[in-house]
Amino acid sequence: MEKKLKQGLLYDFYGPLLTEHQKHIYELFVYDDLSLSEIADMEGISRQGVGDLIHRCDKALMEYEEKLGLIERFRRNRDRLLKLKDELSDINDKELVDDIIEEL
Amino acid sequence: MEKKLKQGLLYDFYGPLLTEHQKHIYELFVYDDLSLSEIADMEGISRQGVGDLIHRCDKALMEYEEKLGLIERFRRNRDRLLKLKDELSDINDKELVDDIIEEL
Numbered sequence: 001m002e003k004k005l006k007q008g009l010l011y012d013f014y015g016p017l018l019t020e021h022q023k024h025i026y027e028l029f030v031y032d033d034l035s036l037s038e039i040a041d042m043e044g045i046s047r048q049g050v051g052d053l054i055h056r057c058d059k060a061l062m063e064y065e066e067k068l069g070l071i072e073r074f075r076r077n078r079d080r081l082l083k084l085k086d087e088l089s090d091i092n093d094k095e096l097v098d099d100i101i102e103e104l
Numbered sequence: 105m106e107k108k109l110k111q112g113l114l115y116d117f118y119g120p121l122l123t124e125h126q127k128h129i130y131e132l133f134v135y136d137d138l139s140l141s142e143i144a145d146m147e148g149i150s151r152q153g154v155g156d157l158i159h160r161c162d163k164a165l166m167e168y169e170e171k172l173g174l175i176e177r178f179r180r181n182r183d184r185l186l187k188l189k190d191e192l193s194d195i196n197d198k199e200l201v202d203d204i205i206e207e208l
Contacts, residue, residue, distance in 0.1 A: 016171035067120035070174070 004030055010061035013070050018057060025050060026057045108134055114165035117174050122161060129154060130161045 007030045015023055025043065028034045029050075036054070040047040065071055111134045119127060129147065132138045133154075140158070144151040169175055 014172075017168070064121070068118075 004033070007058065007061075009071060010058075010065060013074075014061045014064040014068075017064060018060065022053065022057050025053050029054050108137070111162065111165075113175060114162075114169060117178075118165045118168040118172075121168060122164065126157065126161050129157050133158050 007026075011026060011030055015026070018026065025039060028039050028042070029036070034042075036047045036050045039050045043050070111130075115130060115134055119130070122130065129143060132143050132146070133140070138146075140151045140154045143154045147154070
């Protein structure tokens with residue numbers, strides 16, 4: 001997966017666990033797609049400082065996913081629901097409906 | 105909700121974010137239902153120390169729920185699925201099936 005996409009997804013799920021400062025900088029980088037230098041200029045910190053902070057956020061967010069696995073679970077559930085949607089869309093016998101109810 | 109039930113639920117969702125030591129003590133208290141004194145004796149720490157640790161775990165777990173709201177989301181989804189299950193169980197017209205597919 002493209003790196004910024006992956007960072008955006010991790011942030012969607014675990015962003016609330018970062019500090020306000022981390023959230024602010026990480027959003028500038030990932031959502032607003034600013035460069036490290038641009039963020040450094042805006043925030044009055046060094047480019048290296050911004051890079052370190054982003055890196056620490058990446059690491060923290062990935063550790064949350066390793067421990068809680070919400071993104072993995074989300075993907076699994078989405079796949080299941082899409083399958084269910086397919087099955088429902090050509091529903092035509094009672095037995096299938098019973099199977100689906102069972103699955104729910 | 106009865107306190108230990110609530111602690112068990114919080115632990116089910118956010119337990120992986122505690123340290124190994126915290127998990128061990130918290131499980132003795134919440135799952136095995138041992139008293140603070142019993143845990144203190146077993147682990148060779150003071151009763152007060154056990155109490156403080158449990159209290160810190162409670163606080164951390166509740167903060168995770170405040171930030172991520174997984175338990176709240178889980179309840180909402182479960183309610184939705186139960187409703188869906190009800191609706192599917194007396195399925196009898198095409199329009200309702202379409203509504204359900206839309207909801208999914």
